[in-house]
Amino acid sequence: MRKSDGPVVHTRELRKRYPRGVDALAGVDLDISAGEVRALLGPNGAGKTTLVRILTTLLPPTSGIATVNGWDVATEGDEVRASVGVAGQYAALDGLLTGLENLHLIAKLRGMRWKAARRAAQEMLARFRLEAKANQQVSTYSGGTRRRLDLAAALIGGPPVVILDEPTTGLDPESRLDVWESIADLTAAGTTVLLTTQYLEEADRLADQVTVVDHGRVVAEGTTDELKSASGLTRLVLRLADGYSLDTAAAVVAATTGTTPTVEARLRRISATTVDGPAALAVLLSSVDGRAIAEVGVQRPTLDDVFLRLTARREVPA
């Protein structure tokens, strides 16, 4: 159910100031088109949950515009809620009901008839390996199990937009794969997905586009490839021959790149992020005994390098 064409999620100059708090959102412009999977990536406190809560009408913005499917979150909350599936760090499940009852209820709220809703609930329980818990009260679920039910609730009935706040945080590896598969299925079916994550791998794997937020602002946007290129960073990698000191070589790499290198002792590998890989490589080759070098090269930065650089939580050279 859409009010208008145009971006499915749209914000302009969106701001949120909590009472006696900082600006959790300090002017966010975001446009997500139909069928897109967008990852919102940012460190703790960046404003991800605040944005999700505003888009899902759980929280009013202080100022600015936010629409979902063309509906304004401030004045058309009912329409927004009817057109979005949400799972979040603040799950809206009823602990006194069983898993099956919760899903059945939500499917009916999304407009499905009794029988179809029941069938959909059972399908979702199977998809998220929750059948064994189907008839237990949700208040008795473990954290990870509750999370999977929360996701099932977000996806049931096939809402056209799905907003997920850290969908895989706290899940074991197998459950994480289940969630990734479900999101991939949604994408294939044309659902628009906005998900927040602190896992770069997850953003890389699932999203078409990544929006990096920090201190309530968008600090970068693009495909992961574009973010890597735009960062200008490279990664210098050196593998040391046997018999040569890792510490000595690491000190040379540190002096060359101006950062603290990563040392993987077992692999005898030293790597460091740098803005000018080829120049650093030339310096390195002139200052290390050639026999000590088993392998050396310049690689593309990892998404971690890019993220740390953008959000400046750790020192990376300017």
Ligand SMILES: Nc1ncnc2c1ncn2[C@@H]1O[C@H](COP(=O)(O)OP(=O)(O)OP(=O)(O)O)[C@@H](O)[C@H]1O
């Ligand atoms: N209810 C609140 N009252 C006051 N300040 C708040 C409230 N909720 C969040 N904040 C502050 O707003 C900022 C953004 O918080 P938010 O929860 O949106 O970040 P986040 O990106 O979701 O972080 P995390 O990765 O830890 O989930 C933080 O500085 C936080 O302390």
Ligand SMILES: [Mg+2]
């Ligand atoms: Mg959060």
